[in-house]
Amino acid sequence: xxxxxxxxxxxxxxxxSEKPGQVDPRATEFTLSLLAATYDRSGTGYIKTRSAAxxxxxxxxxxxxxxxxxxxxxxxVSDGKVALITRRALRSLLTDLNQIPAFVGESCTLSCVxxxxxxxxHGVLKSxxxxxxxxxWLQSEPAVLLxxxxxxxxxATAMVSHKARCR
Numbered sequence: 723x724x725x726x727x728x729x730x731x732x733x734x735x736x737x738x739s740e741k742p743g744q745v746d747p748r749a750t751e752f753t754l755s756l757l758a759a760t761y762d763r764s765g766t767g768y769i770k771t772r773s774a775a776x777x778x779x780x781x782x783x784x785x786x787x788x789x790x791x792x793x794x795x796x797x798x799v800s801d802g803k804v805a806l807i808t809r810r811a812l813r814s815l816l817t818d819l820n821q822i823p824a825f826v827g828e829s830c831t832l833s834c835v836x837x838x839x840x841x842x843x844h845g846v847l848k849s850x851x852x853x854x855x856x857x858x859w860l861q862s863e864p865a866v867l868l869x870x871x872x873x874x875x876x877x878a879t880a881m882v883s884h885k886a887r888c889r
Contacts, residue, residue, distance in 0.1 A: 726754060730754055761818075779796070790860045807850060808849060811850075
């Protein structure tokens, strides 16, 4: 938790210097509190850095494609030539991401993660997939992660303004 706290402080200090006045002074405290409540429910003082990174990526204001590529970078392993994501890594990513809706009472079962993993690896004979296959699967909006594009669309529409008046 202390390491994540330091990383968040650095992150928000950089953002403050780039965009003065747009970051709440307690952003580090609030974000750390959210991450701890999501990933350290038993109060051990331990949060996996990769889990925290996945949550920050998911909750960022970036595009869906940028988020999906970042997930791949964080969870993929290199075979020396190319980065690939294994079934185990995909399960880990899906489990980490599903802690976010679970925090607000929208839980997903373990079988939900297993079904999504099977769906992603459908027709794949190898033990891992490349970024193209991974991105293609995510862009098909699997049910296990449907909350992610939904949240993105909601936040994107919040910025839309129409110059029309209703009667």
